[in-house]
Amino acid sequence: MTVHDHAFPRRLWRGRPEDPRWVRPAFLALLLATLLLYLANLSASGYANSFYSAAVQAGSESWKAFFFGSLDAANAITVDKPPAALWPMALSVRLFGLHSWTILLPEVLMGVATVAVVYAAVRRRFSPAAGLIAGAVLALTPVAALMFRFNNPDAMLALLMAVACYLVIRALEDGRTRWIVWAGAAIGFAFLAKTLQAFLILPPLALVYAVCAPVPVRRRVAQLAAGLGAIVVAGGWWVAVVELWPASSRPYIGGSQNDSFLELTFGYNGLGRLNGDETGSVGGGGAPGGGGGGGWGETGWDRMFGSVVGGQISWLIPAALILLVAGLVATRKAARTSVTRGAFLVWGGALLTTMLVFSYMQGIFHEYYTVALAPYIAPLVGMGAALLWERRDRTWAALTLTAAMTATAAWGYVLLNRSSGYQPWLKWLVLVGGLSAALGLLFAARLGRRIALGVAGLGLVTALAGPAAYTLTTLGEAHTGSIVTAGPAVTGGRGGGPGGGGGPGGGVPGGNMPDGNGFPGRPGQGQQGQQGQGQPGRNLPGGMPGGGTPGDGKPQGETPDGRSGAGGMGGLLNGAGVSDEAKGLLEDDAQAYTWVAAAVGAQNAASYQLSTGDPVMAIGGFNGTDPSPALDEFKEYVANGEIHYFIAGGGGMGGASAGTSSQISTWVQESFTSVTVDGTTFYDLTKPKTES
Numbered sequence: 001m002t003v004h005d006h007a008f009p010r011r012l013w014r015g016r017p018e019d020p021r022w023v024r025p026a027f028l029a030l031l032l033a034t035l036l037l038y039l040a041n042l043s044a045s046g047y048a049n050s051f052y053s054a055a056v057q058a059g060s061e062s063w064k065a066f067f068f069g070s071l072d073a074a075n076a077i078t079v080d081k082p083p084a085a086l087w088p089m090a091l092s093v094r095l096f097g098l099h100s101w102t103i104l105l106p107e108v109l110m111g112v113a114t115v116a117v118v119y120a121a122v123r124r125r126f127s128p129a130a131g132l133i134a135g136a137v138l139a140l141t142p143v144a145a146l147m148f149r150f151n152n153p154d155a156m157l158a159l160l161m162a163v164a165c166y167l168v169i170r171a172l173e174d175g176r177t178r179w180i181v182w183a184g185a186a187i188g189f190a191f192l193a194k195t196l197q198a199f200l201i202l203p204p205l206a207l208v209y210a211v212c213a214p215v216p217v218r219r220r221v222a223q224l225a226a227g228l229g230a231i232v233v234a235g236g237w238w239v240a241v242v243e244l245w246p247a248s249s250r251p252y253i254g255g256s257q258n259d260s261f262l263e264l265t266f267g268y269n270g271l272g273r274l275n276g277d278e279t280g281s282v283g284g285g286g287a288p289g290g291g292g293g294g295g296w297g298e299t300g301w302d303r304m305f306g307s308v309v310g311g312q313i314s315w316l317i318p319a320a321l322i323l324l325v326a327g328l329v330a331t332r333k334a335a336r337t338s339v340t341r342g343a344f345l346v347w348g349g350a351l352l353t354t355m356l357v358f359s360y361m362q363g364i365f366h367e368y369y370t371v372a373l374a375p376y377i378a379p380l381v382g383m384g385a386a387l388l389w390e391r392r393d394r395t396w397a398a399l400t401l402t403a404a405m406t407a408t409a410a411w412g413y414v415l416l417n418r419s420s421g422y423q424p425w426l427k428w429l430v431l432v433g434g435l436s437a438a439l440g441l442l443f444a445a446r447l448g449r450r451i452a453l454g455v456a457g458l459g460l461v462t463a464l465a466g467p468a469a470y471t472l473t474t475l476g477e478a479h480t481g482s483i484v485t486a487g488p489a490v491t492g493g494r495g496g497g498p499g500g501g502g503g504p505g506g507g508v509p510g511g512n513m514p515d516g517n518g519f520p521g522r523p524g525q526g527q528q529g530q531q532g533q534g535q536p537g538r539n540l541p542g543g544m545p546g547g548g549t550p551g552d553g554k555p556q557g558e559t560p561d562g563r564s565g566a567g568g569m570g571g572l573l574n575g576a577g578v579s580d581e582a583k584g585l586l587e588d589d590a591q592a593y594t595w596v597a598a599a600v601g602a603q604n605a606a607s608y609q610l611s612t613g614d615p616v617m618a619i620g621g622f623n624g625t626d627p628s629p630a631l632d633e634f635k636e637y638v639a640n641g642e643i644h645y646f647i648a649g650g651g652g653m654g655g656a657s658a659g660t661s662s663q664i665s666t667w668v669q670e671s672f673t674s675v676t677v678d679g680t681t682f683y684d685l686t687k688p689k690t691e692s
Helices: 003-014 023-039 050-061 063-068 086-096 100-125 128-139 142-147 154-174 177-199 202-212 217-244 261-275 309-330 339-360 367-390 395-417 424-442 449-475 580-587 602-612 631-639 659-671
Strands: 512-514 520-523 595-600 616-619 643-647 672-677 680-688
Touching: 023 100, 023 128, 023 449, 050 063, 050 086, 050 602, 063 086, 086 100, 100 128, 100 142, 100 154, 100 339, 100 367, 128 142, 128 367, 128 449, 142 154, 142 309, 142 367, 142 449, 154 177, 154 202, 154 339, 154 367, 177 202, 177 217, 177 261, 202 217, 202 339, 217 261, 309 339, 309 367, 309 395, 309 449, 339 367, 367 395, 395 424, 395 449, 424 449, 580 595, 580 602, 580 643, 580 672, 580 680, 595 602, 595 659, 602 616, 602 643, 616 659, 631 643, 631 659, 643 659, 659 672, 659 680
Parallel strands: 595 616, 595 643
Antiparallel strands: 512 520, 643 680, 672 680
């Protein structure tokens, strides 16, 4: 073995030659701690969001389903997002088999990578301690710990947004075109994870580079044009293929009303999210049970600090905003091309723009969306704290540090006080410890080095104590379904669903508890919103809908008594349970059919598909409102012997009450014989009533 064979491990462990020896080991320890933290209890959530898990399972069996993001391997309909976020999970399942771990491990790795990117971005212009603080803040943000262990597209989106900001900062350092092009590519690929949300940070990033880049104006314009071109190429190639592909030979584009991805992008997933006009949605700005935001909560500047959203993300937002202003004040006399100021503008602009949109959007808004803010908050805290610590001998810097610490302690107390009975001692520890640290920071320059570092350590510990506690609570619970939240129950919380005052009614717009058919029923009870579970009114063990987990021998959705459980909102928010008897019925002669069954609503269909491993057609897509398949098309499938069973009930808005879903349900009920298995009715599409 040569000397060079030993060089890489030494460089990996040692890091930069000019760094103290503790820096690289501390960074690697941060990544390892994040990895172990996010891996803890990972399989408790089972298939997590079965909607996406079914698409992952389909993509692991069919390359066509992989490319389009189909819900089933027979390619009836896609998910209501582009498929990039599904690809790592589908490859993992294709390599290692279908299991909770193989689905969720790629999400964990994205979380660790995001921590690494944030550390690297902060470390380049500030101290190693600043990078470590930023990484720790991100890793211990409750909604980050939730979504980097969950199979929604938000994990990939957060990673790519952090990468884009990092690359823009690199471009501000040396003005090289390649960094802007790569930043554009990251944003373009993020579009293929969650469409237009990837573009929220484009205006501030472009503006900062246009003003602060260390190259002539003409070159800046050309570089930004090249970055725009990279966005179009990285995000547009897939869109072009889908739009040019003959509709007759590809799956229906889920979430659209005209089988168009462009319509999905600019309608349901685009402007509809802003103005609440979402055709085929479960309810936007006009839904009952909310204020300015209708069924999805009140809109306004304080939305990020509200009853449930606050505990997900806002612990350090006050400090981040204070430190952002401080960073800009501290660099006010710097040259136009100051990278230090540019870094504050990049992260601060991304934070403010995304917060503004989230705060006032009137369409569908889920608390877990706020994970997008975490990669912006963490750098601001790390950079601002480091910058002011270095200048703590100046009165304004000491006062600002004190203000940031005081705001953090007070807001942490407020958030913890919302969780009645949750570790009641912790709020006092955060308040008293934080205020003590704030007082110490005011006089930090006059204290000895060890005492000053002790004060800083106390401030860091108390600032992170609240979010760390919420994070540990999140790790200890199963999270399933379409709407999940981090941390314990909170007073006035929505309990994992839109509208509602929490409790059993936390899962539907307006806070009403769905009845067995998916229609709104009685109002929600109580004042405590149960977070963590996407299935309202039920907290069954095991992590799957109703309790089963993949690989444990139990069907998805099986309740402790062995019977199948219904999913939230009649299967809209979480899939139905699948008993052994129902699974056996569908698996009998399954190879003879393209789809072993069809069911209204994607979550309902996903449950049966994940349980059997065979394609199940999701009629109407996620909400049961997409016009796919049409009645005549469905009749043709049945006449050709491609579908074995139709599963009654199911998900969707009002069960099977919308559009083609209603027509298909009515025709099936009038035309075919049925059998009831463990409380669920199955119509055998090979046995017309006239033959019974």
